[in-house]
Amino acid sequence: MIWLLLAASLVIPLGLDLYMPVPEENPMTVEKIELGRRLFSDRRLSRDSSTSCASCHSPERAFSTARPLAVGLLGRVGRRNAPTLINRGYGRAFFWDARSASLEDQVLKPIQDPNEMDLTIDEASSRVGLDATTISQALASYVRSILSGDAPYDRFINGDRAALSPEQQAGLQIFRGKGNCTACHVGPTFTDERSHNTGVAWRDGRLHDKGRFAVSGRSEDQGAFKTPTLREVGRTAPYMHDGSLATLEDVVQFYDEGGRANPNRDAEIRPLHLTASEKGALIAFLHTLSGTVSEGVDPRGRQEP
Amino acid sequence: MTSRLTHLLLAIATTVAVVAADQNDTAKALLEAARKTAVVDGNLTAAIRQYAAIVETYSKSDRATVADALVRMAECYEKLGDTQARKIYERVVREFSDQTGQVALARVHLGRGERSDGPRAMALRKVWNNETPQIAGARGDTQYAISADGRYMTYVDNYNTALVLRDLTTGADRRLTSGGYPGSSPWGGIYQSAISPDGAQVAFNSCTANQTTCEIRVASLTGTGIPVSRRLFGGDDVTFIAPLDWSPDGKWLAVTLQRKDRTAQVGLLAVSDGALRVLKSVDWRGTTRMFFSPDGRDVAFDLPLNETSIKRDVFVLATDGSREVAAVAHPSNDIVIGWTPDGAHLLFASDRGGAMGLWGQGFRERKPQGAPELVKPDIGNVSPLGITRTGALYLGVRATNQDVELASIDLTTGKQIAPPVKPALRFTGSNSQPTWSPDGKSLAYVSERGEESVVVIRAMETGDIRELNVPPGLPYFSGLTWAPDGGSFAVRGQDLKGRVGVFRIDARSGDVVPIRLRSPAEYLTYEGFFWSPDARRMYYHGNLGSIYELDLASGNERILVSGPSTDDGPKGPISRMGPISLSPDGRWIAAYRSEPATKSQTVVLIPVDGGEPQELLRVSEPERIGNRSMPWAPDGHGILIKKETSVGTELWFVPISGESPRKIDLDVRSLGTVRLHPDGRQIAFDSTQFSSEVWVLENFLPALKARR
Known part of the structure; x- marks a missing residue:
C-alpha cells in the first residue's frame, strides 16, 4: 500500500504530522479538493434538498454542530452527536462506533442515512452528475484538507x-x-x-x-x-x-x-x-x-x- | 680535543634531530591543514593537492606522514568517485608495509583484509570485541554507530555516560564526553549517536537519568581530546530523542522521539538550527532504527505490525512527508538494516525463514520492486550500525546469558553451605527473575523463549515443572514476585497499549490484570514492589524517590515518602530513595538512598506507620551498594545487600541490630535479583553475562546485483 499526499496544495499547521496518510487510489489533487468543497455544501445530496454535510458540520463551529444530536432532513433527529471533522485525514477509524475504516467509505454513509440526508447513492450521482467513486473521493479529499x-x-x-x-x-x-x-x-x-x-x-x-x-x-x-x-x-x-x-x-x-x-x-x-x-x-x-x-x-x- | 669533538658531534646531532623534529611537526601541521580542507571546508580537490604536496615533500624523510597523507588523499578520491583511489590504496599496501596502521586502513578500503585477484566471496568477520567490563545493573552498551568510510565507530560505556570514538584500524579510543557514574556526569545518559557522512561530526543524545528530559548535541570529530559540543535540540515536551542517521548532505538528522503523552514520533532535525520537522506520529513503541536513502529523499524505519503484536514491518517515508510505502509487509518480524549504497536495495533482517536472516528488497523509482531476496541466512539478533560507502555492512551483536542459581548459605556465619547449582535444565542461558512461593515449596522464574516469556514453576521436592504462558498483551515485564496467597504473581511491566505499571499474573491461568497503572506524567519506574503480609496492601517506589502504599481493595494510594520532583537541585543531583524492601512483618521498609553530595549511599529503615528513617548502613565511593534487590531474612533480623568494591562485587548480610555486617561467602560477580527462601538458608539468584561484538559483512552486494 502506498499513501500519497499532494503536499503542495495543503499547508500543514504547526503541531500536526507532516505526513498524512492518503490512499494510493485517491491521491489528493487540487481539483478533487475543490470539488469536494462544493459537494460538502451541496443540498442536492439530501432527498428534499434541504440538508448538506455542512448543515451538521458547520465551518463556524470547527465543523461540528451546536445540537446535541444530529438533525437531518425533515427535522429527523439522529442517535448521536455530529462530531467535528477537523484533522480526520489522520484518522484510522470513523464514526462514534468506528465502523468505517476509511474516509472514502465514511463520507457516503450520511448521504444514505434516513435520519440524515436519506438519498440513495444512485440518486445522488444522478443529481450532481458524478459517479459514486468521484463523490466519495472528492468529499474524502476535502475532509482531509480540514486541519486545525x-x-x-x-x-x-x-x-x-x-x-x-x-x-x-x-x-x-x-x-x-x-x-x-x-x-x-x-x-x-x-x-x-x-x-x-x-x-x-x-x-x-x-x-x-x-x-x-x-x-x-x-x-x-x-x-x-x-x-x-x-x-x-x-x-x-x-x-x-x-x-x-x-x-x-x-x-x-x-x-x-x-x-x-x-x-x-x-x-x-x-x-x-x-x-x-x-x-x-x-x-x-x-x-x-x-x-x-x-x-x-x-x-x-x-x-x- | 676529544671533548670538543664530542661536543661538536653532539651539537650537530642535536641540530639534525631538532631539524627533523621541526620537519615532522611541519608535516603534521600540513596534514592537519589538508584534513581541515577536506572535512571542514569540504573542498576535496584542494585537499588532494595539499596531500600530494605533503607526499612530494616528505617522501624520503617522514614515511608515516606520507602513508597517512596517501590514505587520506585516496579517501578524497573515493568520495569523488575517482578510480585513482584504488591505485593509491594499493600503493600504500605495496610500498608502506612498515606503516601497519595505514596498510590496514588501505585494506579496509580495498574491500577486505587480504588481496585477491579472483572474485571475492561474501565474508562476515568480527572487527571488535567489546571487552569493557560489563556490570550487572548498568545499562551500557546500547547502540553503536559507524562512519561512512568504516574507519571509526562510536560506542557508549557501561554507565551510558561516556561516548567513545574508536578507530577500528588502530584500535585507539578517544573519549568524546567525560563520562562517570550516573548522576555524577553532566551528560546524563547517552544512548545513541550517529557520525556525519563526512566523518567530521557526531550527533548524540543526552538524557536525564529518568529520561524526563532529553536533548541532542553535536560535536566536531576533528582535533583531539574531548570536543566541545553544542546543544542542537531539547524540549520540555520531549522525554526521549535519539539521532539515528545523518542525511547524505549532512543537513538533517533522522530522529526518533517520545513525547510526554507517550506519543512516539519520527522526524527530521535541521543540523543548522535544530528545527524539528515531525514526519509521523507512530505506535508508542516507536522505532530505534532509521536510515536515509542514498538520494536523501526517503527514510526507512521499522514499526510494530499493529497494536497487538511485537513483530515489525519496514516502512519508507518521504522526507517531505508526501508519501509512505510499506516496503516490507509480512507477518514475520522484519527489522530495517539499511540501504545499499546505490539505493537499489533496502536491507532488512527477518525471521520469515525460521531464524533471523538478512534480506534485500529491490527498490526502483522509490517503490519496492519484486520479491525480497535472502542475502545471508542466520545472522542472529543483530543491530545495524550502517553500511559504508563501499558496501560493507556493520552489525552489532549482543548476547545475554542469564541463569537462575541456587545456593545454601548460613547468614549467621556468612559461610556457604552448598555451592551454587542451576535448577533450570532447559533453555539454559535465558532464565531469570527467581521468586520463592510463600510456603517455600516451589521456585518460579522467567524463561525467555525468543519473543515470548514463560513463567516456569518448579516443585522443589520433585523437580516437576509447570509452565505458565504469559499472554502476549504483556510483552515486557520484570521483577516477578509471588503473592503471599500463592495464587498470583506481581510484575512491573508495560503492556501493548504502552501502559506502565504493576500487573498481576494469575498463577493458574496466566491471565494478566493491572494492579496499578502509572499516569504518563509520573515518570515512575517500578524497581521493586512488595505485598504486605496480609496481602491487602502493596508497597512500591518511583524513580524520583517517592515510596507509596496502595490499598488493593479501595485503590487508595498513600505516599509514605515524597521524593524530589526533579533529578537535580541547584547544586547538582539530589538525594533520593529507592529501591525498597518490605520487612517480613510489614513494619519496616529498607530503602537504598543515594547521596550525591557526600558521594555515598546508605540503607535506611523507614517505619511504615510513620517516623524518621534510621540509617542502617553507609558506604562511600569508590564502594557502592548494588541498587537492586535487598531481601530480608525471613526472621526479619537483617537484609542482604550487594556491594561493589574496587576488587569486585560482594554479597553482605546487614543485621538490623547494629551488629557488624557479614560478608557472604558466595561468588556474585554477575549477580542480579536475589531471593531468600523462607527457611533463610537457600538463596536463589540470577547471574548475567553479557557479550557485545561488532561484525562486518563484506562483498554481499555482488550477489544482489547479480540477481537483479
Whole structure:
C-alpha cells in the first residue's frame, strides 16, 4: 500500500504530522479538493434538498454542530452527536462506533442515512452528475484538507514558553498527570483512535447505546465509543457521543467522578479527586487547543474557475 | 680535543634531530591543514593537492606522514568517485608495509583484509570485541554507530555516560564526553549517536537519568581530546530523542522521539538550527532504527505490525512527508538494516525463514520492486550500525546469558553451605527473575523463549515443572514476585497499549490484570514492589524517590515518602530513595538512598506507620551498594545487600541490630535479583553475562546485483 499526499496544495499547521496518510487510489489533487468543497455544501445530496454535510458540520463551529444530536432532513433527529471533522485525514477509524475504516467509505454513509440526508447513492450521482467513486473521493479529499493546528498549545511545546499562562500550564500538567487525560487523548490529534467505555451511555442501570459492540460484537466493546479529538474542543460543544454534556465544565466533572460506573467501564477511568482550581486549570488548558482551522487547498495552490 | 669533538658531534646531532623534529611537526601541521580542507571546508580537490604536496615533500624523510597523507588523499578520491583511489590504496599496501596502521586502513578500503585477484566471496568477520567490563545493573552498551568510510565507530560505556570514538584500524579510543557514574556526569545518559557522512561530526543524545528530559548535541570529530559540543535540540515536551542517521548532505538528522503523552514520533532535525520537522506520529513503541536513502529523499524505519503484536514491518517515508510505502509487509518480524549504497536495495533482517536472516528488497523509482531476496541466512539478533560507502555492512551483536542459581548459605556465619547449582535444565542461558512461593515449596522464574516469556514453576521436592504462558498483551515485564496467597504473581511491566505499571499474573491461568497503572506524567519506574503480609496492601517506589502504599481493595494510594520532583537541585543531583524492601512483618521498609553530595549511599529503615528513617548502613565511593534487590531474612533480623568494591562485587548480610555486617561467602560477580527462601538458608539468584561484538559483512552486494 502506498499513501500519497499532494503536499503542495495543503499547508500543514504547526503541531500536526507532516505526513498524512492518503490512499494510493485517491491521491489528493487540487481539483478533487475543490470539488469536494462544493459537494460538502451541496443540498442536492439530501432527498428534499434541504440538508448538506455542512448543515451538521458547520465551518463556524470547527465543523461540528451546536445540537446535541444530529438533525437531518425533515427535522429527523439522529442517535448521536455530529462530531467535528477537523484533522480526520489522520484518522484510522470513523464514526462514534468506528465502523468505517476509511474516509472514502465514511463520507457516503450520511448521504444514505434516513435520519440524515436519506438519498440513495444512485440518486445522488444522478443529481450532481458524478459517479459514486468521484463523490466519495472528492468529499474524502476535502475532509482531509480540514486541519486545525498552530494552537497556543503547539507553540508552547515548540518552545514558546509564553504561549500558555501559568494556569494553562498547570492545566497541562493535570491533563497529563492527575487527570490521566492522555490515557486516551494522545498525539497531535489528541485521540488514540480507539474505543472506550467511559459510562456516558450507562443510565438507569442499562446501556442506552451499545456503541462499538453493535459493530464488533465483542463484549468488551459494550458501551464503548471512539475517542474524539480535543482540538478546537472549546468550540465544539456539546460533548460526548450523545451530546449529553453541554459544557467543558460538565465534561471535567463527569471524569472527575470517574465517568459512570458500569460493568464494562475502561480501567483508565477512575475518580480523579480534582480540586476546583485544578478543574479550572484543566478547562483553561483545553481552550489552548483551539488554533487555526483551515480547509480546502492552500490559496497559493487553488485554481480559480 | 676529544671533548670538543664530542661536543661538536653532539651539537650537530642535536641540530639534525631538532631539524627533523621541526620537519615532522611541519608535516603534521600540513596534514592537519589538508584534513581541515577536506572535512571542514569540504573542498576535496584542494585537499588532494595539499596531500600530494605533503607526499612530494616528505617522501624520503617522514614515511608515516606520507602513508597517512596517501590514505587520506585516496579517501578524497573515493568520495569523488575517482578510480585513482584504488591505485593509491594499493600503493600504500605495496610500498608502506612498515606503516601497519595505514596498510590496514588501505585494506579496509580495498574491500577486505587480504588481496585477491579472483572474485571475492561474501565474508562476515568480527572487527571488535567489546571487552569493557560489563556490570550487572548498568545499562551500557546500547547502540553503536559507524562512519561512512568504516574507519571509526562510536560506542557508549557501561554507565551510558561516556561516548567513545574508536578507530577500528588502530584500535585507539578517544573519549568524546567525560563520562562517570550516573548522576555524577553532566551528560546524563547517552544512548545513541550517529557520525556525519563526512566523518567530521557526531550527533548524540543526552538524557536525564529518568529520561524526563532529553536533548541532542553535536560535536566536531576533528582535533583531539574531548570536543566541545553544542546543544542542537531539547524540549520540555520531549522525554526521549535519539539521532539515528545523518542525511547524505549532512543537513538533517533522522530522529526518533517520545513525547510526554507517550506519543512516539519520527522526524527530521535541521543540523543548522535544530528545527524539528515531525514526519509521523507512530505506535508508542516507536522505532530505534532509521536510515536515509542514498538520494536523501526517503527514510526507512521499522514499526510494530499493529497494536497487538511485537513483530515489525519496514516502512519508507518521504522526507517531505508526501508519501509512505510499506516496503516490507509480512507477518514475520522484519527489522530495517539499511540501504545499499546505490539505493537499489533496502536491507532488512527477518525471521520469515525460521531464524533471523538478512534480506534485500529491490527498490526502483522509490517503490519496492519484486520479491525480497535472502542475502545471508542466520545472522542472529543483530543491530545495524550502517553500511559504508563501499558496501560493507556493520552489525552489532549482543548476547545475554542469564541463569537462575541456587545456593545454601548460613547468614549467621556468612559461610556457604552448598555451592551454587542451576535448577533450570532447559533453555539454559535465558532464565531469570527467581521468586520463592510463600510456603517455600516451589521456585518460579522467567524463561525467555525468543519473543515470548514463560513463567516456569518448579516443585522443589520433585523437580516437576509447570509452565505458565504469559499472554502476549504483556510483552515486557520484570521483577516477578509471588503473592503471599500463592495464587498470583506481581510484575512491573508495560503492556501493548504502552501502559506502565504493576500487573498481576494469575498463577493458574496466566491471565494478566493491572494492579496499578502509572499516569504518563509520573515518570515512575517500578524497581521493586512488595505485598504486605496480609496481602491487602502493596508497597512500591518511583524513580524520583517517592515510596507509596496502595490499598488493593479501595485503590487508595498513600505516599509514605515524597521524593524530589526533579533529578537535580541547584547544586547538582539530589538525594533520593529507592529501591525498597518490605520487612517480613510489614513494619519496616529498607530503602537504598543515594547521596550525591557526600558521594555515598546508605540503607535506611523507614517505619511504615510513620517516623524518621534510621540509617542502617553507609558506604562511600569508590564502594557502592548494588541498587537492586535487598531481601530480608525471613526472621526479619537483617537484609542482604550487594556491594561493589574496587576488587569486585560482594554479597553482605546487614543485621538490623547494629551488629557488624557479614560478608557472604558466595561468588556474585554477575549477580542480579536475589531471593531468600523462607527457611533463610537457600538463596536463589540470577547471574548475567553479557557479550557485545561488532561484525562486518563484506562483498554481499555482488550477489544482489547479480540477481537483479
